[in-house]
Amino acid sequence: MRRMKMAAGLGTATLTVGVLLGLPATSAQAVDYPTTPGIHVPYGATYTMGTATWYNRSVTLAGEHRAISSSGCRATWMYTYDANGKQLGSRGTPVICNQTSGFTLNVAADVPGGAAKIKVCLDDGNYADLACKVYYRP
Template sequence: MKTHLAAAVGSAALTAGALLGAPAAGAQTAAYPTTPFDVTYGASYVRGTLTWYNRSVGVDATLRAVGCRRAWFGAYGASGNQLGAVSTSPKCDTTYKFKVPIPADAPGGAAYVIVCLDDGNANPLKCGRYNRP
């Protein structure tokens, strides 16, 4: 009888110890920082959110093209060197939603991103700089 009682008490102690050492329910890791962006030229725009990861930057955006436009994104390191770039294909008289990653394969990732709204031939019409928070 004593062995069953000792086993039950030992099991209860282990369970209590495990519960006390466990993280709180619903505990999550911190989210990656984000930055909203908006580059508007006339009635055309590219706007959305940049998500700053360790070795890339996520883009979740909408391009509104009046005439033919494209969106261009360049990720840069702290020293100003370009780490990676992406662009949409030309879009004409439409609204286009997209998600793309910008490579930024360097320790610490990108320090800032340049977002440009280009004409259909990839000539910049207007650009904005967005720094990592």
């Protein structure tokens, strides 16, 4: 009888371990972050354009900007803001002259939920804003 109890106990333990180890591993799912495509800030024949991706604590703007010799040099700046309009961060590209160049800017928005809006600006060669547009988190 003692042997049967021990065998039954071992069987239960083996079954429990088997069930626990036999469970399929949960795989990490890719999290979908909202995007804002179609960002376009023109100034004459020059522009900044791209797509913003809104993360939990930052926003990334990936795109291109254009400067032509007759218009002068250009740079792109992005600013992040919370829901109350407080600026959270900013970052800009190097100045480009007489070219079209790709860029990626990642700007901090270190508040719960991340940025509520961004401002994207096309600047002149001295980093003075020529044109800006505001985009809200989708």
